Amino acid sequence: MSSSSSTSKLTNVLGKSKSPYLLQHKDNPVAWQEFTPSTIKLAQELDKPIFLSSGYSACHWCHVLAHESFEDEDVAEVMNKYFINIKVDREERPDVDRVYMTYLQATSGGGGWPMSIFMTPTLEPFFAGTYFPKARFKSLLIRIAELWEDDKEQCLAMGKGAIESLKDMSGSGSSARLPGTLDEILATSPSSKIYAQLVQMHDARYGGFAQGGSRSGGPKFPSCSMTLEPLARLASYPLSEQIDREKAREMGVKMIRGIWKGGIHDWVGGGVARYSVDAKWIVPHFEKMLYDQAQLVTGSLAFALISNPDEAEDEAHRKILEEDRKLCFDLAADILEYTLRDLKSPEGGFWSAEDADSAPAKGAKKSEGAFYIWGAQEIDEVLRDDAELVRDFFGVEKEGNVELQHDMHGEMRGKNILHQAKEYAVVASKHNKSEEELTSVVQDALNKLKKRRDTRERPGLDDKILTSWNGLMLSALSQAASSLPDEYPIQSQCLTAAEEVASFIKGRMWDADKRELARSWREGKGPIGQTDDYAFLIRGLLDLYEASGRGEHALWAVELQKRQDELFWDNAGGGYFASAPDEHVLVRMKDAQDAAEPSATSVTLHNLSRLSLIHSDEYENYENRAELTYLSIGQELKQMPRTFGYSACGLMDLEKGYREVILIGSSSDPMTADLLRLIRSMYAPNQVLIHMDPSNPPTGLAKINAVVKSLIASIEAGKEEGVSLRICENGTCGIPVRNIVEAKKLLGVS
Known part of the structure; x- marks a missing residue:
C-alpha cells in the first residue's frame, strides 16, 4: 500500500477545540482533525478515505476505545498513514452524527457510541461499526486501506448507494407528502396500541421496560418520552375502555420505584445514572446526563400529581396513593438537589454530564464507577x-x-x-x-x-452548556417550582434557577440581531442551533411562563417558534428538518423518533398546540403546521406509536381537548394563591394557564391574544372585580367562578 507524505505531516489539532470530548483526545498520537470544510477539502485533495469517530465526553466505551487504540502509537501510525481522521462530538454536531448513525443502524441492525465510520473523501460511508478491540481495529484499518487502494471504485459505489438509501429513508429525496388526515391517524387508536405494548413489555417484578421488547432483562433506561409520558396520559385520560387507567399509573410508579431503590439512583449524592445494565436496576452505566435528570424530574412530578389520595376508592387505596406520591416527589427533589449542586454553572446554565470513569486512587488508571x-x-x-x-x-x-x-x-x-x-x-x-x-x-x-x-477523585465533568438540554432542565425547574410541595427545601430554589437558565441563554446564546440560537456554550458560543435547541427551549419558556406569570417568556417563545419555522420547516413534505442546510451534511434528516431524549418533532407538536392558545392571531397557522407535522409521521404513528411516544402523547392531548385556564387576581391576594395551588395540583398537560394580575396587566400578551386583550379592557372598565377563574375552549370562554368549591367543579378536581 502506498500513502501520501502529506498525510503523515498532519498533526492533532484538537487542542484548539472547546469541546470537552474533543479535548479528551488532544494528546492522542492520532492526527485528529475537526469536522470542518478545510478538513474535508484536504481529504479530497489527498484522495484519502476518512475515518470518522463520533462520541461524547461521558461515554465509557469511547474511553475504552481511546485507551486501547487511539493512545497506541502503532495503531495511530496506521491511522495517520492511510486515513484522514476526524473526531466529532455528537452532542455539538447531532446533524453529522445522525446521518452516519442511521447508516450504522441500517447496515448492522444496531448502533451506539463510539461510532466508527469509514467513508470516501466526499463523506459517503462504506463501512461502519462501534467499539472494536485493539487487535481487530488495527486489522480492520489495514483491510480497509487495502480495499481503498485495490478497489476504490467499489468503495465509491457503496458510498453513493448508501447516501441514496439514506435520502430515501429520510424522505429528503422526495417531495411527496403522504395522504391522509389527522382523523385517520386517530382512528387507528395509537393510545390503545401503546398501552397494549407497554403491558406486554412491563417487568412486573422489578418495574420498567426491558430493551428489545422482552418482559425482563437489561439494559433498562429511565426512558420518559417513550414510557412515563405516555403512561401518564393513559393513567389520566379516559381515552378507551381497553385501557386500564390504574394499571397504567401503577406501571409508571413501579418504574419510578425501581429507579429509586436501585443502584442506578445515586443514594449518596443524588441523581440518576444513564441506564442500568441489569433487570433489577442495580448495576448502572455510571455516567450522569443532564437530559436524564431533567426528564425524570418532569416524569416523577407527573406521577406525583396523578397519584392523588383525594381520588382514592377506599382507605387502603388512599395509603397506596400517598406512598406513591411521596416516592415521586422524593425522586424529583433528589435529582433537583444533585443538579443544582453539581451541574449548575455559576453563570446560570447547566453543564452537560458527569463521566462514568474516575481513578480509584491517586495516580491509578481510571475505571468505570470508581467514584x-x-x-x-x-x-x-x-x-x-x-x-x-x-x-x-x-x-x-x-x-x-x-x-x-x-x-x-x-x-x-x-x-x-x-x-x-x-x-x-x-x-x-x-x-x-x-x-x-x-x-x-x-x-x-x-x-x-x-x-x-x-x-475521592470526581468523575470528569462535561462543562459545555447545551441549549437543548438546558431547555429540558428549564421545564423541570419550572414544573417543580409549580408543583413540588414547599416541604421540600429545594422547591424554593427552582423558580430562581429557572429564571437564571432563561437569562443565561438569552444573554449568551441568542443573537437578537441575527435571530439565531447557538447550540452550545463553552468559553464562548459553539455551533449554530438546531431544531431541538429551539423546540426544547420553547417548551421550557412556556413552562416558565406558567410558573412565573411573566409574559416576556411566552413572547420570546413565540419569537423562537417563528424562527424555527423559518429555518427548519419542510415546505414540501411537512414537519421540521433537524438542522439547517449544510453542504457537508449530505442528508438533511428529520428528528422524529423519540429515544433517550424526546424528538424535536414531538416537542414541537406540543409547543404548537400550546402556542395556538397563547398567540390567538396565529391559531390557524400553528394548527395547520401541527397537522402537517402529524401527517409527515402518520404511517409511523399508525404502525409503531410507542417509538413516537411523545408525538402520540400530543394526539392524546388533542383527543382530551386543549383549554385555557385564565386566572384574574392580584398576586398578593390569598384567594389567588389558593386558586394557583389548586390549578397546579392537577396533572393537565392539555391546558395553558394564563394568570393576569390587574395591577400589572400582561399588555404584551394582549397584542397577540384576543381573550387577554378583551379581559384587560374589562379590568380597566371596572367590570372585573376581585379574583376570578374561567376556562376558554374552542375560542369560547365560560362564566367565571370566584371560590374554591366552584373552581374545583369547573376544573374537574375531586
Whole structure:
C-alpha cells in the first residue's frame, strides 16, 4: 500500500477545540482533525478515505476505545498513514452524527457510541461499526486501506448507494407528502396500541421496560418520552375502555420505584445514572446526563400529581396513593438537589454530564464507577456501630455485590453498589428499630459516606452548556417550582434557577440581531442551533411562563417558534428538518423518533398546540403546521406509536381537548394563591394557564391574544372585580367562578 507524505505531516489539532470530548483526545498520537470544510477539502485533495469517530465526553466505551487504540502509537501510525481522521462530538454536531448513525443502524441492525465510520473523501460511508478491540481495529484499518487502494471504485459505489438509501429513508429525496388526515391517524387508536405494548413489555417484578421488547432483562433506561409520558396520559385520560387507567399509573410508579431503590439512583449524592445494565436496576452505566435528570424530574412530578389520595376508592387505596406520591416527589427533589449542586454553572446554565470513569486512587488508571462503589471494609470504617445495619439495608457483601456478568473488565471486583436490598420494615425488625429510627440511621450514614466520597477523585465533568438540554432542565425547574410541595427545601430554589437558565441563554446564546440560537456554550458560543435547541427551549419558556406569570417568556417563545419555522420547516413534505442546510451534511434528516431524549418533532407538536392558545392571531397557522407535522409521521404513528411516544402523547392531548385556564387576581391576594395551588395540583398537560394580575396587566400578551386583550379592557372598565377563574375552549370562554368549591367543579378536581 502506498500513502501520501502529506498525510503523515498532519498533526492533532484538537487542542484548539472547546469541546470537552474533543479535548479528551488532544494528546492522542492520532492526527485528529475537526469536522470542518478545510478538513474535508484536504481529504479530497489527498484522495484519502476518512475515518470518522463520533462520541461524547461521558461515554465509557469511547474511553475504552481511546485507551486501547487511539493512545497506541502503532495503531495511530496506521491511522495517520492511510486515513484522514476526524473526531466529532455528537452532542455539538447531532446533524453529522445522525446521518452516519442511521447508516450504522441500517447496515448492522444496531448502533451506539463510539461510532466508527469509514467513508470516501466526499463523506459517503462504506463501512461502519462501534467499539472494536485493539487487535481487530488495527486489522480492520489495514483491510480497509487495502480495499481503498485495490478497489476504490467499489468503495465509491457503496458510498453513493448508501447516501441514496439514506435520502430515501429520510424522505429528503422526495417531495411527496403522504395522504391522509389527522382523523385517520386517530382512528387507528395509537393510545390503545401503546398501552397494549407497554403491558406486554412491563417487568412486573422489578418495574420498567426491558430493551428489545422482552418482559425482563437489561439494559433498562429511565426512558420518559417513550414510557412515563405516555403512561401518564393513559393513567389520566379516559381515552378507551381497553385501557386500564390504574394499571397504567401503577406501571409508571413501579418504574419510578425501581429507579429509586436501585443502584442506578445515586443514594449518596443524588441523581440518576444513564441506564442500568441489569433487570433489577442495580448495576448502572455510571455516567450522569443532564437530559436524564431533567426528564425524570418532569416524569416523577407527573406521577406525583396523578397519584392523588383525594381520588382514592377506599382507605387502603388512599395509603397506596400517598406512598406513591411521596416516592415521586422524593425522586424529583433528589435529582433537583444533585443538579443544582453539581451541574449548575455559576453563570446560570447547566453543564452537560458527569463521566462514568474516575481513578480509584491517586495516580491509578481510571475505571468505570470508581467514584461510586464501596468496599465493605471502608463502609465499616466510616460507619462503625451502624455499619452492619447499613450493609444489610444496601445489600453490601464482603466479596462485593456486583455479578461477574455485569463487570466485564473486573473493575468492580470486591466492591459494592449501594441499592435498597430489603424493605424498611424487614431491616427495622431485624435490628430492633422502628422504621422512623431506621430512616434516620440510613440518612445519617449517607451523609457520612458522602463526606468520605467527596475525598475521592470526581468523575470528569462535561462543562459545555447545551441549549437543548438546558431547555429540558428549564421545564423541570419550572414544573417543580409549580408543583413540588414547599416541604421540600429545594422547591424554593427552582423558580430562581429557572429564571437564571432563561437569562443565561438569552444573554449568551441568542443573537437578537441575527435571530439565531447557538447550540452550545463553552468559553464562548459553539455551533449554530438546531431544531431541538429551539423546540426544547420553547417548551421550557412556556413552562416558565406558567410558573412565573411573566409574559416576556411566552413572547420570546413565540419569537423562537417563528424562527424555527423559518429555518427548519419542510415546505414540501411537512414537519421540521433537524438542522439547517449544510453542504457537508449530505442528508438533511428529520428528528422524529423519540429515544433517550424526546424528538424535536414531538416537542414541537406540543409547543404548537400550546402556542395556538397563547398567540390567538396565529391559531390557524400553528394548527395547520401541527397537522402537517402529524401527517409527515402518520404511517409511523399508525404502525409503531410507542417509538413516537411523545408525538402520540400530543394526539392524546388533542383527543382530551386543549383549554385555557385564565386566572384574574392580584398576586398578593390569598384567594389567588389558593386558586394557583389548586390549578397546579392537577396533572393537565392539555391546558395553558394564563394568570393576569390587574395591577400589572400582561399588555404584551394582549397584542397577540384576543381573550387577554378583551379581559384587560374589562379590568380597566371596572367590570372585573376581585379574583376570578374561567376556562376558554374552542375560542369560547365560560362564566367565571370566584371560590374554591366552584373552581374545583369547573376544573374537574375531586
